[in-house]
Amino acid sequence: MPDNHYDAIVVGSGISGGWAAKELTEKGLKVLLLERGRNIEHVKDYHNAHKEAWDYPHRNEPTQEMIAKHPVLRRDYPLNEATMGMWADEQANPYVEEKRFDWFRGYHVGGRSLLWGRQSYRLSPMDFEANQREGIAIDWPIRYEDIAPWYDYVERFAGIAGTQEGLDILPDGEFLPPIPLNCVEKDAAKRIKAAFGGQRHLIHSRVANITQPKPEQNRVNCQYRNKCWLGCPYGAYFSTQSATLPAAVATGNLTLRPFSIVSQVLYDKDRQRARGVEVIDAETHEVHEYTADVIFLNASTFNTTWILMNSATDVWEGGLGSSSGELGHNVMDHHFRCGASGEVEGYLDKYYFGRRPAGFYIPRFRNVGDEQRNYVRGFGYQGAASREGWDREIAELNIGTDLKQALSQPGGWTIGMTGFGEMLPDHDNRISLDHSVRDKWGLPVLSIDVELKQNERDMRRDMVQDAVDLLEAAGVKNVTGDVGDYAPGMGIHEMGTARMGRDPKTSVLNSHNQVWDAPNVFVTDGACMTSSSCVNPSLTYMALTARAVDYAVEELKWGNLS
Structure with a gap:
């Protein structure tokens, strides 16, 4: 077996990618975890975790130079001295705004799991039924009962502080x-x-800050410092670094490769399966190929869809997963x-x-x-x-x-x-590839048309x-x-663009998060959402990921993905 072959490849190391890596490795698969940005090691690389405002040269306020260099980040709180370098640089990673869209991204190991607000709520039965009941967009292919056991599963591991309220x-x-x-x-x-x-x-609030120690994960309960976005050296809040990545590493089955920009999924049109991914080294610009039996795309909503759009264009003009005409459409935020x-x-x-x-x-x-x-x-x-x-x-x-x-x-x-x-799914709210604008690596960028x-x-x-x-x-x-x-975008809850559904003619993914056009490719980040509810979505991404991995591994055992 060549050195570049793995049982599974996970693209993206944020909240959902970390969960995919954990679940796949714990089920015995050899996994390659690809992250387009730098590595951030737990505790060691949380350089500002103990600083106060007066410890920064400009009291944690953006300088005029920062404002000039970061016209998108300056629109809201991400532009400050404390988290400078944690949010993606829009100079190296531009995008086109057909209408204003504030896209705040985290390109590093852990992604926005290091920067999120940690509010963790379940979608309700009503949320999974609303589209069908109201005749909006398409019906979810699952119901609350399908995901409820997986909510239980991820809550127990992540650690969610909250109260039983008995509200439907x-x-x-x-x-x-x-x-x-x-x-x-x-x-x-x-x-x-x-x-x-x-x-x-x-x-x-129901938050992913543990209020009791989790010694089995080497995590100490919350210290009430409210510096979560600087990285928690106690591991008190759930992140890839504090929880899922250590679990995956402990199995001995994980290979982590930072500075790895996935440019496309490699598609075998004879087998109608993906065979791997093409990767550009973010530092050297060298191109590599890695192969695997199953691929999980968890690069965050828009980047996952970008990868699909840039893949198998010799088969589908709109990219892998575009046969329904819905790839890139139905963008939602809160x-x-x-x-x-x-x-x-x-x-x-x-x-x-x-x-x-x-x-x-x-x-x-x-x-x-x-x-x-x-x-x-x-x-x-x-x-x-x-x-x-x-x-x-x-x-x-x-x-x-x-x-x-x-x-x-x-x-x-x-x-x-x-x-x-809640923002409704609407076909006219969309992203697309703009080949006239290129990023630092010569790749086409996204054009965003959302309102x-x-x-x-x-x-x-x-x-x-x-x-x-x-x-x-x-x-x-x-x-x-x-x-x-x-x-749109300011909620940092971008969702949709590769929605789940019951029919390949109207959706990109099936009820198990498989791409209809390539059953060994799974999408479990925000791209998969069929509607948005009004609650923070990250807990749902975790549950959908754990559920999809469980299904994928069973399908691999039966040879249905090869």
Whole structure:
């Protein structure tokens, strides 16, 4: 057997790619894990994990040079000194915006599993049924019951802190003890429940931060530092580096190759199977081929689809998986940046411990049951209450000893929340290859043509007004509705473009995440999503990946993928 052959190849080492590598190696397969960016080793390479704002030359603010070099990153929080170099450089990795799309990528081992917000919720039975019920796009080929055992499985390993709530719209899971609500949030929860007859709920965030040690994974419980995006040296939050990669390495079956840009899947049209991948060395630009019996594409939604579009173009003009005409279409994100905030009177004798990496969550309540708004689907809220700190403005005390004394004490309480709304799949929201623009390696780039449609615009009005109503019901004062700058992509939850379905004429993947046109190619990152729900999607990627690997290995045993 040549040195470049493996039982399985996994492309991408982020949340879903890490899971694919773990599951495949633990089932005895020899696996090559390919990552287009640099390696980041757990703990050793978390260079900023213990720094505070004053430890950076510019107090963790972007410089004018950074702003000039990174016109996309500058649009939101990713551009700062602490995470500089963690987000993909748009100079080396450009893309074309037919309409504004803020694409924030993580090109390194671990991908955005090192940078994610860790909010971890299950899709509900309603989410898997909504497309069919409402006649939108196509039906999911699976139901909640198909994925529920896999949610259990990945939650137990990853470690999700949360509470059992018994809500149909937000299924419970296998939880560790929650990160507690503070005193203001607890009282707000009681008042909201009473004001809305138990139909609206403020609950603990469900986050992938362990609250009890996992010694079998060498992970220590959360230290309440709230520096997760800098890499956690305690392994307290779930990432490829802290959890799935060590498990895969422990098997002795993994080969990790960073700086490896997959340019295409190599397709054997006689066998109607993929035989491997072509790789460009990101440092030397040398081209290599690696072969395998099964391939998992987990390069993140758009990059996975880019690979498919750039593959087997001698067979399908639109690339591998394009026979349905849906490859690249149905882009979704979660639209947000609208909610409310206000001031909370009292509680001045109360404080809280540490810097929580979580807050509260208000599950979807719109278009549930018999209610029907002037839009379909709904939204949830993420938020928190806290006391103002030393950086608050004190207009009447602006200099000298009095100012120093005032700033040594915490200020009043505030509370705020932002809605995350579901974006419907729409064929017109699409990505495509633009061969007139090339990246650093001479490869064509993606052109992105995505916008919010009327359903999302109508929903956003409720997202603001309902937030105001909720906070006022909780007794919050001086409540103001907030509408911030939002463009698709800012949610960093890009989904769709290679959707699952029941029919190869209308979908790219089947119910087991196999590409219809090449059954030994699996896609289990965000590209596979048939609809988006309104909850954070990463937990679903994990569950779908574990489920697909289990199926793929059985199919390999029976010789159905060769």
